[in-house]
Amino acid sequence: MQHSHDHTDGDRDHGRHEHPAAPMVNEITDFEVLEIAVRELAIEKGLFTAEDHQKFTEWAEQIGPAAGSRLVAKAWSDPAYKTRVLTDAVAACHEIGIDWTEPTGSGTPSDYMNLRVLEDTPTVHHVIVCTLCSCYPRPLLGHSPYWYRSPNYRRRLIRWPRQVLTEFGLSLPPEVEVRVEDSNQKCRFMVLPMRPEGSGSWTEKQLAEIVTRDCMIGVALPRTGRTSDDVRPVHKARRPVAHEEQHAETGQ
């Protein structure tokens, strides 16, 4: 659908032009209705306030993996910054405008303000998971993808890391050790991948473009020419197991 309009009120930035309106889903679904209904009733029952909901919504709308990409690009370009990232990641986040205390002054209920950045080397590759639930460094990476939240990924990665990485298209040679870091409810992790060959003269902005979300989870490697992640299927777990059993199998 297209529309045109005139600005005759002295708007110097617009003037006469035409542009297509962004497409939108033009129907009301039960899911949209359910989300509104649940929220309104919760507010009416005093489970939380509309102001609190607005505060979390505004915060959630502006988080995304671009922050993590900037952090990695800066760490690649500035050895002193990389040292700070590896020693005090939350403080290093502050330097690129990411404040882990938002939106409440003490973070969110789901995001502990304790971040460790795991540096990949030629002989060690890291990948992150949360076997308990879906802990994720949201202030840096935004909302976790659904495959990351799925029991299938969480259960299988710790058992068969190389095979699961291969399913993501990442085949690592046997001499590279794979370390699976399991979030433990008190600490968030993020991977600092190795800078790819061929990017030596790149600016931080150029570098940030190839550091995708999957690279910082550890299921992909940055490479020149790759600037987005593939859409991943969410597989069902065929043999659900109780959380207690699942957690007991988890190592750090």
Next chain:
Amino acid sequence: MSGGNGQPSADTAGERQAEPARIALLETLQNDDKTWEKLAPRYGVTNPDPPWKVSLYATCECLAAGAALPALERRHAEDQLGETVYSGTPGPEQQLLALAHIMLSRGLLSEEDLARRMDAVRSRLEAC
């Protein structure tokens, strides 16, 4: 209310979890043809998530912040419901149905109130 207990934490280690009771109101909403995954390409929309997903996230965080529904308990119940009652529904819709299911199961909402409010919300959204 036709809902059951959505909490998996009472299960003993290694024991297969019993399927939670189904909730009639939420059963009627499981229309796979109306999920964002199906609707978005139909309308040429490329955003991978429905617009209401951020609001759903905020609701979950607010419930945790106010201690009405701790995040870890919600996630465990989401896992259980996602693998059983709502296994045929994808990502954000499954998360939404699971949240409503958990809230109904815990008495934070009643099925009658929710049905009534959904009617009212739909009427409001469709009003010209």
